[in-house]
Amino acid sequence: MDKERVKPSILPGFMELLPSDQVLFNKMLDIIRENYEKFGFLPIDTPVIEKSEILLAKGGGETEKQIYRFKKGSNDMSLRFDLTVPLARYVAQYFPDLNFPFKRYHIGKVYRGERNQRGRFKEFYQCDIDIVGNGKLGIINDAEIPSVIYSTFKGLGFENFTIKINNRKILNGFFNYLGIEDRVGTLRSIDKIDKIGINGVKKELDKIGLSIEAVEKIIRFMNIEGTNEEILHNLEDMNIDNEEFQLGLEELSLVIDYVKYFGVPNENIAIDLTIARGLDYYTGTIYETFLDDYPDIGSVCSGGRYDDLAKHYTNQKLPGVGMSIGLTRLFYQFKEANIIESNEDSLIKAIIIPMDGCLEESIKVGNRLRNEGINIQVYLEKNKMGKKFNYANKLGVPYVIILGPDELKDEKMTIKDMGSGEQKMFEIEEGIKLLKR
Amino acid sequence: MDKERVKPSILPGFMELLPSDQVLFNKMLDIIRENYEKFGFLPIDTPVIEKSEILLAKGGGETEKQIYRFKKGSNDMSLRFDLTVPLARYVAQYFPDLNFPFKRYHIGKVYRGERNQRGRFKEFYQCDIDIVGNGKLGIINDAEIPSVIYSTFKGLGFENFTIKINNRKILNGFFNYLGIEDRVGTLRSIDKIDKIGINGVKKELDKIGLSIEAVEKIIRFMNIEGTNEEILHNLEDMNIDNEEFQLGLEELSLVIDYVKYFGVPNENIAIDLTIARGLDYYTGTIYETFLDDYPDIGSVCSGGRYDDLAKHYTNQKLPGVGMSIGLTRLFYQFKEANIIESNEDSLIKAIIIPMDGCLEESIKVGNRLRNEGINIQVYLEKNKMGKKFNYANKLGVPYVIILGPDELKDEKMTIKDMGSGEQKMFEIEEGIKLLKR
The missing domain is CATH 3.30.930.10 (Bira Bifunctional Protein; Domain 2)
Structure with missing residues (x-):
């Protein structure tokens, strides 16, 4: 009677993370983006699917072998294999609308059908910056790129x-x-x-x-x-x-x-x-x-200066300089080398655990804390306290807030510090200060 | 002699923005994400390419017609057409590692090869939240979803x-x-x-x-x-x-x-x-x-409760409730209806324009401002002042900082407010306060 089930799995060579690692990955993406923006690079976001004639304009055997190419209707299309070719096409296409030197950052997924190899991914994030000049671009720009690299890797927590x-x-x-x-x-x-x-x-x-x-x-x-x-x-x-x-x-x-x-x-x-x-x-x-400290990882960020970015798409001469961080591979390597740990920090500051009969008032306290800019989950299911605490433990949040009749009648909350195990009752305002720290 | 050039263009039905609009689009993405995180939803990020057998497990004619499906080697693969099927597969696959009720958000691009139609896109962002229970999920969760919708659309600037x-x-x-x-x-x-x-x-x-x-x-x-x-x-x-x-x-x-x-x-x-x-x-x-105020736009966010999320991939019964915002179409509609304006706000707070001979010191001031958390571009090219100001005007930044010998000898900077046109010399510390406001 049952329909046949499909075994849940993904294609080999693709990275997929559990939420605790995803939080960490996204944090790294955020730091990279923040640093790119600090230097005044502007974002662009191009389609993952481009015309094959665009992506293959340059030719070259390696690229053609690795590319994901397919047809739909009369369209011959491919998934982008880097963010540089889309940049070249973009700058050529919108040339009159852009402000030169054009400083753009682009963080997005790219696709390469490489053969399966440990630590190599077929879908991966590139985080690119480029400065593209119209006709010419001063050599001083080549000195700004290292400063963005420096600021970014410092931001990611590296000193050496x-x-x-x-x-x-x-x-x-x-x-x-x-x-x-x-x-x-x-x-x-x-x-x-x-x-x-x-x-x-x-x-x-x-x-x-x-x-x-x-x-x-x-x-x-x-x-x-x-x-x-x-x-x-x-x-x-x-x-x-x-x-x-x-x-x-x-x-x-x-x-x-x-x-x-x-x-x-x-x-x-x-x-x-x-x-x-x-x-x-x-x-x-x-x-x-x-x-x-980790020479085996190899280069974590690379780039350089090019004379003519978009020669396949325009006769405008567009020299530029840029760099790229391949975050997916880097994240994998960082995890392998134990350079980063997953639950050092949680996206969620605290979870509110309501005691029996206190759910409605707990929801209200949740609203109040969120209005203070604190990320809060409220445990909404009807369950035994033990089960609620298990959930909180597994979530890996820094604080658990317990709300029962005693707390609610005095406008208080009990906060448990999940790191130290200490638990104490606070006035709500006082508790907010602690959670905001 | 010249190689043939390819006309720079993208496939029809794909959205691509100029940087000023991209800044705005990203800001909306950020607000949505912020609100999802405020309620304690955790991020996941699944591959854009999945096994075709996974995406097509449910069957159904419309989906199969719209899907981008292709082969590479012996793999039959497809681009995801929503974020719900990947969620179902993800929850079934990592079931023992997840914490139930599993609250996840997912913001990513999905693909549908629909026929060309104004305001419909073949690649678009979905911004989803779901709460998935293990076996059961209380009805109260159905009341939390509207509160996330409420908080998100308030955050996006809507009252009515x-x-x-x-x-x-x-x-x-x-x-x-x-x-x-x-x-x-x-x-x-x-x-x-x-x-x-x-x-x-x-x-x-x-x-x-x-x-x-x-x-x-x-x-x-x-x-x-x-x-x-x-x-x-x-x-x-x-x-x-x-x-x-x-x-x-x-x-x-x-x-x-x-x-x-x-x-x-x-x-x-x-x-x-x-x-x-x-x-x-x-x-x-x-x-x-x-x-x-804009009934013609139709529904801007929708969702609901389902009994059994992942029945095609597991015999675990996983009821859930969620909602989705299709941001690409929404952004297009907001622009069409003039609900949002592109340069209301700039990612870059100010651009430093150095006078002749003041480039090196201007770069240093740039570092100092960035260390204060201010997004700063320094105009690095050697050009006439007029050209530098043209660039600054076109960039649409709120402030221009002019640094010449007078400013530098006294540790000062001249700040021009691009909104009011007012220009004034400040002590650097004073200027930082203004820029941080």
């Missing part, structure tokens, strides 16, 4: 992290100077240093056919270390006769100089000549951010 | 709105009592009253084969008006000999009684026996909310 910075022009100019033809391949090899080490990079460079001399010079270059000032002097002293290299060096020096004014401490920003960013659209400054 | 309330058991019991067999058809006909009027309903009822006597009694029933108390007395006086009818009447009386304690004023809640909610899963209380 390093924003690593480099400039593609330095790398490209240097490769050019060395007479290397496969500059993209060289860049990609260097980009793997975190995974394969410097010897691995050496092998890769050999494999793509670089001369022994070139490989040696690249390895020496990659080994340049020291304070930011020392690295900059070192690069100057190399006297590389290449315009692009020198332009990159000048840009990097300016960014390092400006970053100070933005209040990013020296210990949180470091030039790292091995940072390459495999993605091919960056043309200048590049960033990767690492948590000093 | 009516939460119309009815009970499916009253309707079903009454139809049963009249000996009507096609009760669903009768319900659907009544549900059209807003569009076709009472005479239209009469014709529809004739058409589906109801007796003249039954139609007359239904029309008389639908014409019952008065205060909530009058309507309840009227229903009692009908002396309908039907158990379901009497149970519905009892529930409705209790809800109307309890709603008072939750602080919903009498003028904001009204029994309306013509409210039917065409959707077939409601089994008790039903709600529709109307803005008194």
Whole structure:
């Protein structure tokens, strides 16, 4: 007689959280958003589904393989795989209505049908900021991005992290100077240093056919270390006769100089000549951010400068600089590494547990506390007190408010601090003060 | 030589906003979320893509036509078309980990490939709350939902709105009592009253084969008006000999009684026996909310009570009650009716415009203001003052801060109020107070 039941489950590779973790996840999203807004970035929200011709305008095999593409009626559509292509389309489409430099943030879900892999998700949140100029965009903007990164990760509760910075022009100019033809391949090899080490990079460079001399010079270059000032002097002293290299060096020096004014401490920003960013659209400054205490997590935030954002959609030249935090993966990693704990804080300040016959008056006290801006749940079901307390315990709220005839006749409430276990009767006004703290 | 350009555009039937409207939209989302949290609802966030077998478990022609369904590898997947089916799946899946009554809110995008129609969107935000019980759920919860609706629409800035309330058991019991067999058809006909009027309903009822006597009694029933108390007395006086009818009447009386304690004023809640909610899963209380000053907009928020949320996924009986706000359509309607204006408020409090040679110090002042929690943009580009002011004007910020040598040498700032046009020099501390106001 029964209809067949479907086993409740989701597709593999998708993240779904229990409420206690969801509260924490949302809190991180809120902190990120708050910091983006603090610097005056404006929100946009684009459709998750775009025309396939828009998302695939750039071409490229990897993207096409990963994309979720389908037809409905005569429409060929796809789910966005990042927030940068939608930004490019958006800026090209609404160009006359936008105010340049256009500073926008975008927090939303993106989709990639990657093969199943631990810690990789097919649906994930990206939290992006970009500054897009009309025709030109001053290098000083490249110094504001690290200050937003700094402020955001401080906001997320981290003290020890390093924003690593480099400039593609330095790398490209240097490769050019060395007479290397496969500059993209060289860049990609260097980009793997975190995974394969410097010897691995050496092998890769050999494999793509670089001369022994070139490989040696690249390895020496990659080994340049020291304070930011020392690295900059070192690069100057190399006297590389290449315009692009020198332009990159000048840009990097300016960014390092400006970053100070933005209040990013020296210990949180470091030039790292091995940072390459495999993605091919960056043309200048590049960033990767690492948590000093958790190097295994890898980069937690990355970005860079590009020359021409929307060339597939408009002939307006739109240079920009931006960065992105992939929060879904980061959250997973933070949980795995026990960096964050789920019930350290509750969205709900207190639950009111009414004693028998006190439900109506308890509801009224609930209204009053909510009017004071306190998030309150009232336990509404008719149940034994034990069951009510079980519910409150499981909810993980900081306070339980017990209302019985004694409390109600004197306009009082009994508040139990669920952390310390202490329980005390308060005048309502006094209790409100405690709950607001 | 140039690669072919793709015209930047989105698919028809999708909403996309300029930043000034997006700020407003997000503000409405925030107010809704704030109110849901105030009542202690916890957030969940489910994947936009679900297994097709999950979303289609219930079956039903309309849903299947509208759904975005596709394959990737061996997976048959679909985009969710509401947040209720994902909730049912979620509660069934995590049943042992959840705390019942489970109060959750969910704000997210859903997808329906409806044919193109003005004001209808294929991607839209739903903002849902539900209270789900394990086995049973007290009727008092049906009285909390209107209080969340009340608090939310007050928060959104509305004073004059009516939460119309009815009970499916009253309707079903009454139809049963009249000996009507096609009760669903009768319900659907009544549900059209807003569009076709009472005479239209009469014709529809004739058409589906109801007796003249039954139609007359239904029309008389639908014409019952008065205060909530009058309507309840009227229903009692009908002396309908039907158990379901009497149970519905009892529930409705209790809800109307309890709603008072939750602080919903009498003028904001009204029994309306013509409210039917065409959707077939409601089994008790039903709600529709109307803005008194904008009746053409139709219902802005609706919901109700259901007996068995997750029967397609579990044998646990999970009754619940909830409501939903479809914000995308609502925002569109509010804009069309000029109920909301875009630049009434800016996310960014002020933009700092540095005079020549004052950029570095201006950046520092920006940091200081941000540390005070003020959202600040600093104009970073090297441009003529006129161009800088144009940018500030277009941004629509409430204040512009001008920093030149005079201001900086005395630790002052000139603040221009963009509303009044007034401009004055302030001590920085004094200026901060003004900006924080």
